[in-house]
Structure formats: structure tokens, C-alpha cells
Amino acid sequence: MSGSPRGSRQRVPWLWPVLLAATLLLSFAAQAASVKSRNLSQLIDESDSIVIGVVDKVEDGIDDRGVPYTEVTVKIAERLRGKDTGASYTFRQFGLIEPRKMDNGRTLMAVTPDGWPTYAKGEQVMLFLHKPAKLTGLQTTVGLNQGKFRISNNRARSAADNRGLFEGVTFAPGVLTKNQKTMVSARAGAVDANALIDVVRRAVKENWAATGRMKNER
Template structure:
């Protein structure tokens, strides 16, 4: 009887891990277009990354803390010139624990990477509790601004796919045919249009 219950527990644990894995993978790889990211985000912040640090919180969870000087929030929740700070899961790099051990809990693959001094547009998830948050769609929701153009880590792949029921100007249509970096002003103009359409 004891052997049978041990096997059931082992099977239940395997089943639970299999059930969780596709969900985690789906979150990491689920493509989201711009319209979906606008809908899912609590704030859409354009600004400069002021600092990026890491550490452990009061619950001993590893985090990366990012501080952004806000130049614009397309959802109107943050004032221009304000400072926005958030924490995402994982350290910047492995850390020596001082006892001969190294903690390897860095931000998982697919999470947005941050660097002080970079100009960004960040589509932020709401805080679901616990003090940690991420960009919408992970690396999909963080855009680097370089020479007046924006692109995420996926090269904007799929960003404008299946955009339904959106009243687009010719300028928007032209931008949407470009699968790579797009002009910042045009991009933010479309983002604001999508916010106002909600």
C-alpha cells in the first residue's frame, strides 16, 4: 500500500510539472502584437534608464531593480519628469555568497535586459502582488530607442500582425509594413491612438 501511494505521489508530481511547463513556455513565447500589449499594460513608459541594480528582497527572492526617468506615459498615470522604479525576478549575473557558493538565479532567458543610460519604451504589466513585475510579453514589451527608432529584442517581429478594428492613418499603415525598427514619434503616436481607442 505504501509503495502504491509513493508511486501515485511521484506520478502526481510529474503530472504537475508537465502541466506547469507548457504554461511557463507559453508565457515566454506567446507572440503579442502592439494592440494586445497596449491592452495588457498598466503603464507605457518612454524614458531613460537611470540605474539598474540587483539584490535579494525580504523574502530572499533575487531581483533586478530598474529606475526610469519618465519622459512620457502613454496611459497618463505617471508625470513627465517623475521617476519610476520596479523590480523583475532574477539577478543581473551570478553572485558569490561569500561562503564558497555562487548563487546562479539570474533573470530567466526571455526577460527584458536593462542598462543604465539607454532610452526605452517599456510596456509594464500591473503589479499582481508580491512586488515583482515584468514587461508585457517579457522581451517583447521592452523597446530600445536608437537614433530615433524603436525596436524590441525580437526586431519587432509580429508587432503589427493581426491588428483588428484600428482606425489607421496612411503614416501608420506605412510604419506597419516595416518589420524592423520604426520611427519613435510614429510609434508613440500609434500607441496613444490605441490607448485612446480603449
């Protein structure tokens, strides 16, 4: 008698993407729970790309391997680090925007894990982004929700409320303006966006870490 063994992948073609998504979700959720606090020096040091702009498009989907993702496109106002990708920057982060009904009638619940940044069309942001993952091509911000700053009314705030942003960061005398000195003394909460962007811009362009003008004392 011919036929596939009971419970084989031929009989349940939907099972592989569901299992893959579930495995990745558990892995990324654990990563979010254990992520360490990053200060500004670490955000800059660990970033492959740093971009400022307006979120133009947010879409989700499932790739050919069954990995659920949210794709974000940012219209670039300024690129502080990274390859020139033209007028926009597009990346994919793990997780769907909301649960998705699949062709088999089941619902895939693999949404963006807690502790990860979320995006909305029209919001102005500054993003500190890791390199895309070699295996999946997925990309997220350094320190997860610590590496996405929403800018509104010239105030910049991370999803982590800027907690620990300047903790352990020291600057050489004369490097910061008076306004920037006030900013880096804050322990949490929104800060002057222009002051923050100028510090990051100069730190990258002038290589403050290598020249000792900005140090991480952690």
C-alpha cells in the same frame, strides 16, 4: 542529547533562499519558453503602465524573502498609461544581473532568464508593463522581451525585433497617417519611433479598442 536534526534549516540557513530562487528561476524560465506572441493591440490591452524615458539606474539584490531581483529606474519623458509616480518609475524584475557570491561562499546563479528583457543605464526605452505581482511585487513587461522597446536615432525596436507587432491588428479608415500605414505594414525590424509612440498615445487616450478604431483580429 539535544540539538537540531541533521540537515535541518538551522544547520543550513542558506538553503531556503537558494531553493526559493531555483524554484522561481525554473518557473520563470518555463514562462519565457512558452510565452505567446503579442501584437500591439495586446501589448496595450494587457499593460497596467506604459512609460517612455531613459534608464537611469540598474541595480540587483536579494529581498528579505530570498527572491533575487533587478531593480530598474526610468526617468520619465512621457507616461502614456498608469499612476503618476513623479519624475521617475522604479520596478523590480526577477533575476540578478550576474551570478552573486553569497556569505556562505556559494554562488547564486539566479540571473534574468533567457527571453526576458535586460536593461542598461542611459538607454531610451518604451515599456509596456504588467501590474506588479501580488505575492512578490515583481513586475515585467507584457510578453517579456516583446514589451520593451529600445529607442535610438528615432528608431524603435523590441528585443524580439518587433516580430508580430502588427500581425492581426487592423485600423479604421482615416485613423493612421501615411507614415504610420507604412510602419504597420512591416513584418519585423525597427520602426519610426515617433510614429509608433503617436499610435500608442492616441490608442490609449482615445480608447481605440473600445471604439473600434483598432481591432485585434487574432
